[in-house]
Amino acid sequence: xxxxxxxxxxxxxxxxxxxxxxxxxxxxxxxxxxxxxxxxxxxxxxxxxxxxxxxxxxxxxxxxxxxxxxxxxxxxxxxxxxxxxxxxxxxxxxxxxxxxxxxxxxxxxxxxxxxxxxxxxxxxxxxxxxxxxxxxxxxxxxxxxxxxxxxxxxxxxxxxxxxxxxxxxxxxxxxxxxxxxxxxxxxxxxxxxxxxxxxxxxxxxxxxxxxxxxxxxxxxxxxxxxxxxxxxxxxxxxxxxxxxxxxxxxxxxxxxxxxxxxxxxxxxxxxxxxxxxxxxxxxxxxxxxxxxxxxxxxxxxxxxxxxxxxxxxxxxxxxxxxxxxxxxxxxxxxxxxxxxxxxxxxxxxxxxxxxxxxxxxxxxxxxxxxxxxxxxxxxxxxxxxxxxxxxxxxxxxxxxxxxxxxxxxxxxxxxxxxxxxxxxxxxxxxxxxxxxxxxxxxxxxxxxxxxxxxxxxxxxxxxxxxxxxxxxxxxxxxxxxxxxxxxxxxxxxxxxxxxxxxxxxxxxxx
Numbered sequence: 218x219x220x221x222x223x224x225x226x227x228x229x230x231x232x233x234x235x236x237x238x239x240x241x242x243x244x245x246x247x248x249x250x251x252x253x254x255x256x257x258x259x260x261x262x263x264x265x266x267x268x269x270x271x272x273x274x275x276x277x278x279x280x281x282x283x284x285x286x287x288x289x290x291x292x293x294x295x296x297x298x299x300x301x302x303x304x305x306x307x308x309x310x311x312x313x314x315x316x317x318x319x320x321x322x323x324x325x326x327x328x329x330x331x332x333x334x335x336x337x338x339x340x341x342x343x344x345x346x347x348x349x350x351x352x353x354x355x356x357x358x359x360x361x362x363x364x365x366x367x368x369x370x371x372x373x374x375x376x377x378x379x380x381x382x383x384x385x386x387x388x389x390x391x392x393x394x395x396x397x398x399x400x401x402x403x404x405x406x407x408x409x410x411x412x413x414x415x416x417x418x419x420x421x422x423x424x425x426x427x428x429x430x431x432x433x434x435x436x437x438x439x440x441x442x443x444x445x446x447x448x449x450x451x452x453x454x455x456x457x458x459x460x461x462x463x464x465x466x467x468x469x470x471x472x473x474x475x476x477x478x479x480x481x482x483x484x485x486x487x488x489x490x491x492x493x494x495x496x497x498x499x500x501x502x503x504x505x506x507x508x509x510x511x512x513x514x515x516x517x518x519x520x521x522x523x524x525x526x527x528x529x530x531x532x533x534x535x536x537x538x539x540x541x542x543x544x545x546x547x548x549x550x551x552x553x554x555x556x557x558x559x560x561x562x563x564x565x566x567x568x569x570x571x572x573x574x575x576x577x578x579x580x581x582x583x584x585x586x587x588x589x590x591x592x593x594x595x596x597x598x599x600x601x602x603x604x605x606x607x608x609x610x611x612x613x614x615x616x617x618x619x620x621x622x623x624x625x626x627x628x629x630x631x632x633x634x635x636x637x638x639x640x641x642x643x644x645x646x647x648x649x650x651x652x653x654x655x656x657x658x659x660x661x662x663x664x665x666x667x668x669x670x671x672x673x674x675x676x677x678x679x680x681x682x683x684x685x686x687x688x689x690x691x692x693x694x695x696x697x698x699x700x701x702x703x704x705x706x707x708x709x710x711x712x713x714x715x716x717x718x719x720x721x722x723x724x725x726x727x
Contacts, residue, residue, distance in 0.1 A: 261440035307381030322348035371402035427456035491536030511689030558636030571621025605634030626657025
């Protein structure tokens with residue numbers, strides 16, 4: 218640690234952090250520090266290593282190499298979640314951890330409730346009074362006795378912050394804190410962050426939204442491919458420069474010269490004025506036969522919600538959808554019968570049944586072709602499973618293997634393969650290559666290219682910018698539930714898409 222940093226009051230310091238999960242390095246020789254009373258943003262593309270670094274800091278996972286210290290005291294290799302909390306490190310995730318059916322005060326004092334001496338009963342009056350005193354100190358619009366069920370998302374997030382403050386946290390980590398907030402609620406959160414800073418509390422802020430990083434940060438650390446590539450001081454923080462550093466890597470063959478080309482011909486899907494309160498508004502686009510339409514945007518932009526509504530998983534409030542030239546009322550059964558396949562974002566939770574075989578997983582959406590009168594033909598189901606295995610080179614090539622025993626890449630092949638054996642007209646894929654290795658990725662890309670060449674239309678939702686720009690014939694970018702940009706012609710770079718997603722580059726298509 219330098220003398221300058223020491224004088225600035227370094228709270229947390231990480232030096233030479235390495236981490237691998239029995240394979241490629243996820244973090245390599247990463248140095249990171251945060252000072253008392255500063256807002257420090259951690260940025261990087263999907264897969265850059267941000268989440269892993271946070272897990273190491275908070276004791277969720279261990280490090281393979283490197284040193285850490287907090288408030289000048291070394292953090293040993295046995296660091297744990299409990300040890301991190303005892304040090305004063307708190308984390309607020311996108312998925313809030315409040316207990317429903319309980320009051321604000323009960324959540325604030327969970328497992329640490331003040332009790333009457335001797336008899337050990339909870340002193341509810343004292344708990345409510347202490348909770349209200351903490352609320353009033355920060356001027357939050359809450360009451361200690363409010364039920365968390367009655368609070369808005371922003372207010373619940375405030376309770377999470379109060380929980381951290383009540384545990385005497387000196388470092389609060391915020392992971393995409395505005396992903397579910399309105400602009401007004403986001404402004405309230407920013408004011409809270411400034412209050413925390415004024416109290417001398419350090420805030421580690423993680424966000425894809427460059428305008429927030431620019432507005433709040435005293436310093437920014439940029440990660441790329443598991444390595445620290447830059448630390449920017451206040452006067453160096455500019456959204457364009459951050460994006461350049463995040464993207465600044467050698468492009469693989471085929472990425473740098475990918476040119477968008479608007480396809481004509483038959484319109485397979487048309488969406489007009491689609492709206493769903495608090496999720497997306499006035500979305501309109503068309504999709505042509507054999508076209509791969511990419512949908513880009515940041516976390517919380519409404520991409521997943523939109524494609525789930527189009528497929529019929531979730532309802533929408535207003536708007537029209539037409540499919541193959543006819544008015545279409547989205548529904549899961551209708552979509553399957555009509556030749557629309559869906560690969561969900563959460564593969565393990567929504568795409569597979571890990572405890573049953575490849576045959577069983579392939580058979581589920583194909584019951585209309587595997588049986589009659591309510592009876593399933595084992596022979597026909599096995600035929601379909603073998604066909605899917607052959608089409609996508611699923612390994613091991615044994616239909617009876619439970620899907621939960623397969624690698625992530627082969628699990629994803631099963632999710633895709635169960636649709637390819639149908640008379641497919643449209644395939645919707647949401648984050649198709651998350652958590653799979655580079656070889657499986659390449660096979661998946663080749664599959665999508667073959668499908669498009671055969672006339673199957675594809676909607677591709679992806680946070681992987683090289684993937685999005687490489688595969689798409691056209692890209693629409695969502696921001697806060699609205700289409701703000703369309704890329705339809707000419708060379709489109711990862712930086713173009715990221716700038717549009719971050720609100721730096723808006724306006725018409727090209």
